[in-house]
Amino acid sequence: MIFTFNVRDNIIWEIIRNHFNTTPEEFNNEINLHFEEFLDYLKNRKIEYKQLKSALIPNRDKDKYELLFCFDTNINPKISCYGQRILELIFSLLNSKTVHSIHTGDFIIEDIYQRKAHELFFNNIKYVKKSIWIYSSQYYFVYINNVTKSERKQLLEELLQEEMYIGYCDFTFNNDLKDLLAYVLSSTCIKKGNKILFPCVSLDECFYSFKYKGYIEVPIEQELYFSFLDYKIESSLIYAIDVNDSINAVVPFYIDITTVDIEIESNKLDYLKMNKANIIKRSGMENFKEEDLCKLLKEKIRQNYIYNLDYDEWGNVRFNILFEILCLDKKIKMLAAFKYNPRDNKINLITLF
Numbered sequence: 001m002i003f004t005f006n007v008r009d010n011i012i013w014e015i016i017r018n019h020f021n022t023t024p025e026e027f028n029n030e031i032n033l034h035f036e037e038f039l040d041y042l043k044n045r046k047i048e049y050k051q052l053k054s055a056l057i058p059n060r061d062k063d064k065y066e067l068l069f070c071f072d073t074n075i076n077p078k079i080s081c082y083g084q085r086i087l088e089l090i091f092s093l094l095n096s097k098t099v100h101s102i103h104t105g106d107f108i109i110e111d112i113y114q115r116k117a118h119e120l121f122f123n124n125i126k127y128v129k130k131s132i133w134i135y136s137s138q139y140y141f142v143y144i145n146n147v148t149k150s151e152r153k154q155l156l157e158e159l160l161q162e163e164m165y166i167g168y169c170d171f172t173f174n175n176d177l178k179d180l181l182a183y184v185l186s187s188t189c190i191k192k193g194n195k196i197l198f199p200c201v202s203l204d205e206c207f208y209s210f211k212y213k214g215y216i217e218v219p220i221e222q223e224l225y226f227s228f229l230d231y232k233i234e235s236s237l238i239y240a241i242d243v244n245d246s247i248n249a250v251v252p253f254y255i256d257i258t259t260v261d262i263e264i265e266s267n268k269l270d271y272l273k274m275n276k277a278n279i280i281k282r283s284g285m286e287n288f289k290e291e292d293l294c295k296l297l298k299e300k301i302r303q304n305y306i307y308n309l310d311y312d313e314w315g316n317v318r319f320n321i322l323f324e325i326l327c328l329d330k331k332i333k334m335l336a337a338f339k340y341n342p343r344d345n346k347i348n349l350i351t352l353f
Contacts, residue, residue: 001310002035003049003056005249006230007242008305009186012223014241025252027245031227035249038224045218047192054146055101055190056231057307058322060333065147066171066233067155068181071140071164072131073106082140082164084209089162090142091191091212093154099192100146101231103185107139117180124177127167128160140164143171143185145231173324173331174234182235190229199225232305234322243306247340250309251317257340258302262294262347269293276353283334284327297336297349308337316341318350 007013017027042049059066069090073082083104094100109117117136147155159165171178189198189210196210199222210217220229232242240258248254269290273280280286285293300323308320317340324331337350 001308002228002246002249003053003309004228004230004232004305004307005031005242005246005309006227006232007245008232008239009230010223010226013227013245017245024248024254027248027254028250028252031249034224034227038228041220041224047195047197047218052099052190052192052197052229055099055192056229057320058234058333059146060322060335063149064172065149065152066143066145067147067152068169068171068178069142069144069155069159069165070125070167070169071142071162072138072166073140073164074132074134074138075164075166079164086140086142086162086164087188087210088212089159090144090155091196091210091215093151093158094144094191095148095151096214097193098146098148098151099190100144101190102188103141103143103231103233104188105141105181105185107136107141107181108184109136120177120180124169124175125167126169129166131166141181141185143181143233145233171233173333174236178233179235179237182233183237185233187226187230190231197225197229199229234305236303238303238305243301246306246309247317247319250311251315251342253342255340255342255345257306257347258298260340260345260347262298262301262338262349264290264294264349266290268349272352276351279332279334279353282327282332283325293349297352300336301338301347312339315343 016022016030039049071086079085114136118133156168169177189196194214195216195218197218197220198208198210200219201222243258244254244256247257273286300321304321304323306319306321310318312318320335320337322333322335324333334352336352339348339350341348
């Protein structure tokens with residue numbers, strides 16, 4: 001199983017497909033060769049791929065958070081390596097056993113979009129300290145997923161000691177700032193317990209240093225890292241090629257999965273209403289008919305990235321999506337598991353919760 005495959009932020013796969021005119025079968029073989037190399041890479045460093053899962057796929061656990069922290073570098077312009085200083089502080093505040101994907105970056109936006117960037121920033125950041133906006137690039141962001149309640153409390157309290165820290169935004173659910181920053185921030189590292197996995201050009205040439213107290217550095221060749229360890233921050237601005245190439249990652253053919261019809265077995269909806277009654281009621285689906293649920297799920301496949309990519313012994317492709325739904329003015333997250341049967345070109349719903 002491949003938890004996530006990232007084409008959105010990794011141009012090398014577009015080059016392989018389009019510049020070299022590879023067939024879907026060749027593309028699939030190339031991905032699998034890289035994936036096997038990647039697994040061996042982790043094994044040699046005594047890291048199990050499955051232990052990284054919670055950092056690589058979206059989480060619907062109500063006790064886990066996605067958080068964005070904002071720092072105004074204009075507060076102390078004499079500090080040039082502010083990223084290293086901020087990350088070292090953040091790592092000192094995280095639980096020594098947890099797993100996270102961490103993305104960072106300056107708020108670099110083109111001149112013509114500065115007004116819109118300011119609007120999104122002002123409407124979403126919860127300020128803890130005054131900050132005077134001059135230009136977007138004065139702000140530095142750190143995004144962390146899979147944050148526990150205790151870590152959230154610790155971070156929000158202890159980051160106040162950092163003079164450049166001016167506020168945060170809860171990214172657990174989508175908002176318009178998250179939509180934008182999904183394409184601005186870059187994956188910096190994955191924290192797995194006391195190990196920090198991070199991308200490098202080669203094992204002897206790394207852009208980052210994570211020699212923090214109590215942590216062990218694990219450099220990963222960047223092509224492997226950005227293909228299989230780069231968590232895709234969710235955004236309503238979906239990069240469709242990524243979704244279809246993800247299917248091609250596990251099977252030797254190409255299909256636009258967003259155009260495939262969904263089928264729900266006649267007793268499946270009754271089963272869900274009976275055995276998943278709480279989530280079905282909370283999501284407002286208690287009066288849904290099969291065609292209503294099919295329409296909703298097809299729309300959600302078009303609007304979301306896919307995860308947990310696998311295929312079974314009969315050649316069916318299995319994948320999950322995590323999507324948000326608004327019910328009674330409150331957002332909730334739902335996970336849908338699917339099976340795509342290439343023989344009849346249909347997607348079947350496995351479960352929903």
